[in-house]
Amino acid sequence: MKKIIPFLLLLAAGCGHDHDDPSPEEVDITFNISKPTENQSFAFGDTIFFKSTIQADAELHGWGISLKRKGDDSLVYSWTNHYHTTSYDINQYWVNTLRQDTAVVFQLDAAINHQGDLKSKLLVIRTRKP
Amino acid sequence: MIKLKWLVTLILLVLAHTDLLACDVCGCTAGGNLMGILPQFHRNFGGIRFSERKFTTIHPPLFSYDSYQEKSVETYHTLDFWGRFYPISKVQVLGFVPVNSFSQHKDNEVKSVSGLGDIQLLANYTVFDNSDSMELPVKQIFLLGGGVKLPSGNSNLYRGDERLPQVIQLGSGSWDWSLNAIYTIRYKRLGLNLDALYKINGTNAQQYHFGNRFTASARLFYWARLNRLTFLPQLGVFGDAARPDQATGINQAESGGSSVLGIVGTDVYYKNWVISASLQPVLYQNIGLNYTTVHNRYMLSAVFLF
16 A cells, blocks of 8 residues: 555556666767866975866756876875756865875866766876985 | 535536546656645634655666666655635635755765745636525535646756756756645534645656546544544545646556555644644555555644734
């Protein structure tokens, strides 16, 4: 009986044809990364500013930024924010704690839904020994 | 006894197939508004009604490097100024003017809004009414009607540069329409009230469309007199089902769903006054793909009959 009533309610709410959930390709997103720039180099102790914008033609579910070592993909830094809107203005920073000469991938992610569909923009920056 | 064709009409109305063309993973403001057992069908009234609804929502991680699941609690307090009058025989008009106070608690952050909500107007036609009969032991009354919800509540509130989530905007921003039916049958002191409402929601200027909604309730009631007070205790069940919301035409997968709540309450009549209280414990729920949990609800009301 517990399951019959909700079923009847949903039946009464209508079973018309709905729009399918879009694939990520159907959502148009524009990324603009002002800082850092491609191949920009940072010494140990330098402050790395992350300044970006994300614009979409549909409501997004949140944004995230991450830094991962290029060689082993290990996470160095990340920051996320979950709020629903069609555009984000991102201003974050991180103090470089890496002491090696290494390539690091900066990734800017926009979440299209809660099922793990994302769109991203990447660029590579470099850290250098103190 | 009520004619079969009217009963069939009611059933068809309730099960009408409709092509359906915030609130993402959050509790939702756009709810159906059932009447309950209206006092003294033939009289006008005016009064106030206070209700609380609360939802807890878990936001699943969005990214592989997300370290936590966000949790938010949305609380909706509404004070309705409401009333009913009969402009002509057999037609009743009801109006609801809500003043809302909504809040969202997410981690250590609180967002809150308060102000005028969406005004609703309903008109019901008395299809059948033998409640005045002194001869018939079984009294029945059946009303059919419809209504409109105005976008009078602000639906585009900001805090700084950030637009507040749709779920805690004061209004939906859309013109919405509803169809409803109310049937009451009573034998001596014992009665049954059935109430159903189907809400067809519009799309607001932000291209957000709250999913269409069907709500229904069934309540058993009993008339009891004590000195100059009349009591109307009630026990029943209330169901609610909504299609997913849409943002720019795209289904919000974690919205919509269904719930079943119990109803325990009473009305107390004293001269021209009716005081009501009810508690709605949650019996079943599947809201927003189970990311959202509905909490028990309560409602208090006071009206003056004239």
